[in-house]
């Protein structure tokens with residue numbers, strides 16, 4: 097068996113393809129079948145006098161998404177999609193599909209989401225899944241090549257990491273557990289063992305927001321580095337994202353084309369990301385509001401909202417790093433500078449908004465205890481975390497990058513629900 101994306105190196109040879117019928121046209125003595133097998137889509141020509149009679153009749157009756165095995169000869173042809181087509185010599189049907197609910201005509205978003213398990217077979221969704229795979233692989237390859245080790249964090253946790261308002265509760269025998277919002281606190285512990293680590297896994301937030309940037313279940317990769325300061329955290333994030341852009345450009349040109357995504361945009365982002373402090377970003381946002389360029393409730397001291405992130409992303413036209421935040425809008429664990437500003441960084445990307453949140457962590461036991469109190473968090477639950485400050489505490493930092501937001505940014509598909517195979521949102525738990 098040969099896969100569609102390997103056909104080019106089998107020019108002139110007999111091949112067998114196994115896959116599904118994407119579409120069919122032609123009549124009389126010649127049929128054109130588009131066969132997809134997950135690696136690509138290939139045009140197969142079925143000529144009446146080149147295949148057994150029964151095979152031709154079968155081909156005529158094939159419905160969309162029928163599963164088939166096709167034998168033929170690969171033929172390089174510049175005009176064919178993918179540069180190669182297959183001239184059939186025989187055809188077997190595995191199953192003739194029932195009438196397929198998703199046809200080439202337009203469907204509403206709700207209908208498509210209800211049929212997500214089938215919608216995944218369309219060209220654009222397959223391209224998104226391939227892109228998602230490449231992006232995650234690039235993150236991991238970049239870190240693995242840089243001496244990071246993957247150490248998993250748990251999903252059932254006894255306490256909050258990113259504030260208590262968005263926790264999903266779960267019964268856990270006689271106790272209450274929470275689904276993790278972030279693997280960070282455990283990654284910090286792992287970093288104290290191995291120096292440079294990352295965790296990758298599903299994270300959960302009971303976000304009531306219905307924006308196109310929020311999921312209740314999303315996948316996050318979180319590097320954590322012992323002895324790093326904020327600048328080093330920023331450098332790792334920037335280099336990892338630039339490597340990812342390069343890898344996508346090298347391996348996923350066809351997927352970008354299937355998504356109508358202009359690759360020169362990605363090329364343009366492979367540059368030093370501008371870095372600015374929150375105060376400067378706030379000034380720009382206030383000025384744009386005064387000039388009537390956009391509307392927002394933002395005022396200095398506030399966290400950024402979606403319209404503010406969009407403006408910043410558009411203004412720079414590339415990812416921008418915002419550092420030195422008002423401590424009030426950031427998590428309890430962030431280290432502060434001598435002006436009381438949180439040493440955190442958000443990376444805002446065009447159209448996708450915040451894709452990265454990171455920080456230098458508070459390393460002093462006393463300060464951290466005070467923060468936990470100030471944030472009304474239960475001290476007992478954090479005793480193990482405080483141990484990291486009792487036994488060989490050191491400056492350290494890291495960041496979390498949301499996979500779906502990154503896919504959204506790179507693909508240009510603005511709704512994150514399309515950037516994950518089976519989205520979970522405030523009003524969707526199926527399929």
Ligand code: 4AD
Nearest residue numbers: 278280310311314318451452453454495496498501
């Ligand atoms: O900024 P956040 O909340 O940071 C943390 O969780 C830190 N503990 C990470 C760390 O330092 N190790 O989330 C990080 C990223 C965001 O920038 C965004 O990409 C993604 O996670 N994210 C979401 N993605 C989809 N839906 C949501 N509801 C998301 N919330 C956060």
Ligand code: MG
Nearest residue numbers: 442450452453
């Ligand atoms: Mg954040």
